[in-house]
Amino acid sequence: MQALRLRRLSSWQNSLKKLNSEIVVHKNYGLPAKIKKMRRTLIVCISYSGNTEETLNAYSQALIGKYPVFAITSGGKLEQIAKKSKNPLILVPAEMPPRFALGYQLVALTGLFIKIGLISKKEQALIVKAAQQIKYSALKRLSL
DSSP: OHHHHHHHHHHTHHHHHHTTOOOOOOOSSSOOGGGGGOSSOOEEEEESSSOOHHHHHHHHHHHHTTOOEEEEESSHHHHHHHHHHTOOEEEOOOSSOGGGGHHHHHHHHHHHHHHTTOSOHHHHHHHHHHHHHHHHHHHHHHTO
């Protein structure tokens, strides 16, 4: 499931190049050295449980480095730290297997990217159209 999410992010790279932006996916402790050289940086930390060690460590490093940081989680320590530091936070529904939360996490991430201007109006229309097609296809299958 993680690979699907990462592939979707990679597909936005062409659009981001036009904005002189880049997505760096990092799944380890700390922050990637590469971001120190970047002019504008937004750190987005995603952990369904909110207790993933690597994510919590990266969030802490972002706070220490005074980077703008955003959290997407269902709770845990990440929620607590985000609230305490008064940084933006999107809470996704809890009490489901993490793989079922992928849709919520992608929608939250897409909404964030739309809000900060990383997704164009044209791409927004394509996303809405694709979502409608998925919904229609699912409803059609259910009615059989």
